[in-house]
Amino acid sequence: MPAPQGQAGPxxxxxxxxxxxxxxxxxxxxxxxxxxxYHDAPATMRARAAAASRALALAGGEALTNxxxxxxxxxxxxxxxxxxxxxITLQLRDDGPAFDMFSGxxxxxxxxxxxxxxxxxxxxxxxxxxxxxxxxxxxxxxxTVRLRDEHGAR
Amino acid sequence: MTPITETDQxxxxxxxxxxxxxxxxxxxxxxxxxxxxxxRLKPGERAIVNLSGLRFLDSSGIGALVGIARHLGSxxxxxxxxPDPEVRAVLSITRIDQxxxxxxxxxxxxx
Numbered sequence: 158m159p160a161p162q163g164q165a166g167p168x169x170x171x172x173x174x175x176x177x178x179x180x181x182x183x184x185x186x187x188x189x190x191x192x193x194x195y196h197d198a199p200a201t202m203r204a205r206a207a208a209a210s211r212a213l214a215l216a217g218g219e220a221l222t223n224x225x226x227x228x229x230x231x232x233x234x235x236x237x238x239x240x241x242x243x244x245i246t247l248q249l250r251d252d253g254p255a256f257d258m259f260s261g262x263x264x265x266x267x268x269x270x271x272x273x274x275x276x277x278x279x280x281x282x283x284x285x286x287x288x289x290x291x292x293x294x295x296x297x298x299x300x301t302v303r304l305r306d307e308h309g310a311r
Numbered sequence: 312m313t314p315i316t317e318t319d320q321x322x323x324x325x326x327x328x329x330x331x332x333x334x335x336x337x338x339x340x341x342x343x344x345x346x347x348x349x350x351r352l353k354p355g356e357r358a359i360v361n362l363s364g365l366r367f368l369d370s371s372g373i374g375a376l377v378g379i380a381r382h383l384g385s386x387x388x389x390x391x392x393x394p395d396p397e398v399r400a401v402l403s404i405t406r407i408d409q410x411x412x413x414x415x416x417x418x419x420x421x422x
Contacts, residue, residue, distance in 0.1 A: 179338040179339045180339050182337055182338055182339050183335075183339065186335075186367065211397060214367065215367075215369060215401070218337060218338070218367075218369050219369060219370055222338045222369070222370075222371065225338075265405060265406060269377075269406065269407075269409070269410045270377050270380065270381050270410065271377070272374040272375075272377050272378045272381070273370070273374050274370075275370040275373055275374070275405050276369070276370040276371075278370075278405070279369070279370055279401070279404065279405065282404050
């Protein structure tokens with residue numbers, strides 16, 4: 158995927174194909190855990206990268222769950238993680254019918270005891286940028302977390 | 312893999328303590344965890360879920376916890392104990408900590 162505006166290419170890139178099923182979440186989390194390009198960076202940068210990786214694990218996992226629940230992907234879901242000096246991005250590409258999961262409401266359920274309906278809210282709260290594009294026969298959902306001191310509720 | 316272990320049997324009015332297996336409660340295992348908990352618990356009972364071993368909780372895991380609380384009903388109670396900072400942040404962002412009691416240690420949870 159192209160580098161975010163004004164940035165050089167990624168320091169590290171990981172691409173994998175995941176079967177659209179819940180058990181695939183483990184591989185997505187492992188890919189984020191394996192980011193190693195900040196290893197020699199100062200401690201503050203390593204902490205920022207670790208926080209960004211955790212935020213993307215949550216958001217990416219929720220997005221993958223959404224793709225799986227939609228249930229229309231025929232090919233494996235392509236996951237691309239790119240680590241930059243300023244941010245980390247996670248992209249999911251699936252070949253299901255056009256579907257922008259970021260376009261709808263992303264609020265908590267009205268019933269606080271509802272057993273579902275928090276995934277899109279967690280994505281919104283976890284990442285700095287969400288982008289959807291339809292490219293060829295693929296839905297391309299990209300989530301970006303900038304590297305800074307604090308991540309979490311915004 | 313058994314999705315749950317039960318470390319205490321509740322006496323009259325006491326708490327069952329349930330501990331999820333593994334370090335994640337997410338879309339891959341949340342339904343199993345909830346089903347196992349509901350099989351062990353009766354409506355009106357009180358239970359603690361020990362979250363100390365968890366490093367990852369997603370919306371499916373939250374759904375499982377809320378589902379157990381719903382099963383116990385308004386007479387029963389579900390408390391969550393010892394979440395690590397990441398798990399606690401998810402509980403806070405989703406405001407689950409406003410509807411379920413979250414405490415840092417087991418002794419306080421069962422008090």
